[in-house]
């Protein structure tokens with residue numbers, strides 16, 4: 001293939017600004033899909049992605065574009081996920097490109113992830129082409145959006161195409177812009193083989209399908225590939241191009257091209273995003289820069305409501321992991337919840353997606369514990385431990401130092417809301433760094449904050465206090481020493497392991513009291529009085545009492561109607577099935593869930 005006719009580009013944007021919709025239009029314009037097969041947001045193939053309207057996994061397609069200059073160009077379009085949890089995947093997609101279309105919603109202008117993604121694209125030296133979308137909206141102000149792009153980002157935007165991806169207005173201008181301004185790839189097809197993995201997927205028939213961009217050299221079917229980070233080697237089964245509706249086998253892939261390979265690979269863990277593929281025949285000396293293994297940021301325990309479904313949960317997690325190397329899990333047991341797994345996620349959205357897929361695709365009823373971050377503890381004997389489950393937190397008497405993860409938070413908002421945002425960050429132990437006017441009607445605020453304070457409800461609270469105008473982005477910063485305590489919950493004097501949590505000392509009391517109140521509200525009366533207590537290292541810091549039940553359920557029936565009695569008894573039995581026995585206390589699953597939901 002003639003590299004001068006190839007364009008490799010991504011579409012980047014703040015979430016909901018219209019990446020996926022634009023991708024659909026580009027495919028349509030290139031007649032990539034027969035009309036009857038065209039569905040909305042074709043690149044978002046997972047059901048969940050469609051329903052939530054988000055792009056979870058990066059996807060790539062190759063399309064042919066007949067440009068106005070009479071030439072046909074091969075366009076490799078890589079759609080990227082827009083959420084902070086998936087930043088690393090975004091960065092790998094960008095590394096596979098020479099250019100990026102920056103979609104900006106004409107009614108919203110520049111938002112936090114517009115900037116974050118632009119910075120990523122700049123880091124990879126991409127030619128960034130702004131496109132102003134949603135000009136059909138009554139609230140659209142393309143001129144203002146362009147001004148923001150110029151002032152805030154510093155990109156020339158006067159000639160940026162003004163489009164409506166939804167209505168299909170001015171789409172060709174986008175492709176003409178790409179063809180004329182995004183540079184063609186320039187790798188040497190005769191050099192040692194180097195390709196960048198930007199995605200991989202498990203398929204029941206082919207094994208793992210690896211998606212990659214050839215940076216240098218040429219790959220042919222007779223070669224043996226080697227994954228440079230893992231060292232694993234594989235004989236090739238198939239290589240080819242990524243057409244929108246199918247994988248199309250071919251004989252060779254060379255510098256500048258985007259394609260896939262299959263090689264009877266059983267596990268996506270052996271083909272991690274960001275790794276470099278080389279060949280045994282023409283080995284590269286150095287891998288491509290930038291590889292890092294996926295890192296779990298948020299953990300929670302996952303259990304099945306019905307304890308006998310434990311093996312099903314394990315199978316489901318194993319299946320999901322085939323496709324998602326960033327999901328981790330290890331068996332754990334809880335006195336309260338039985339057998340389950342401690343699972344690690346990239347962030348809260350990732351966690352919600354996995355929970356939802358387990359329930360939906362595998363038909364499991366789950367109980368999940370409160371999410372927590374991972375803590376580092378130096379013990380008095382000098383040993384280091386990483387704690388991913390609050391229940392296993394070392395006793396205060398053996399802790400020399402404890403550290404929690406901090407993140408760099410960037411919030412972009414109209415100046416009017418700064419007075420609402422700052423107290424909220426302060427309250428969550430945020431350390432103010434700086435504030436900067438990006439434009440007359442946009443400020444960027446930086447904080448260093450404990451990740452623990454962000455994972456519950458920070459995003460929702462931020463949206464609520466800024467009428468949805470503020471946007472948030474964060475990235476891992478470092479671990480910092482912190483005055484943390486473990487709070488235990490006791491029912492009738494017995495500790496409930498699944499309810500333990502780690503919190504900053506100053507917040508322990510308030511949080512403990514709220515949870516006790518919530519437990520009291522949700523625990524049905526028992527035959528005896530039940531004290532609900534919260535304790536730090538054995539010392540009680542909060543207490544509520546669930547009063548004893550006064551009457552037998554049947555007493556309501558006044559002896560009369562026998563069928564009504566039967567019904568009641570049956571109902572009670574039904575209810576029992578869903579009860580969790582915590583020591584001597586019966587707790588309905590819903591009560592448990594309600595408490596775990598917090599605030």
Ligand code: GDP
Pocket residue numbers: 013014015016017018019020021022053054055082133134135136137163164165166167
């Ligand atoms: P993404 O998160 O950037 O991939 O955004 P999507 O493509 O999923 O679009 C988010 C929402 O904006 C969807 O409801 C789209 O229908 C809508 N949308 C996308 N482009 C346009 C447009 O040009 N005009 C209008 N009015 N809505 C659009």
Ligand code: MG
Pocket residue numbers: 019020021044053054055
């Ligand atoms: Mg999308």
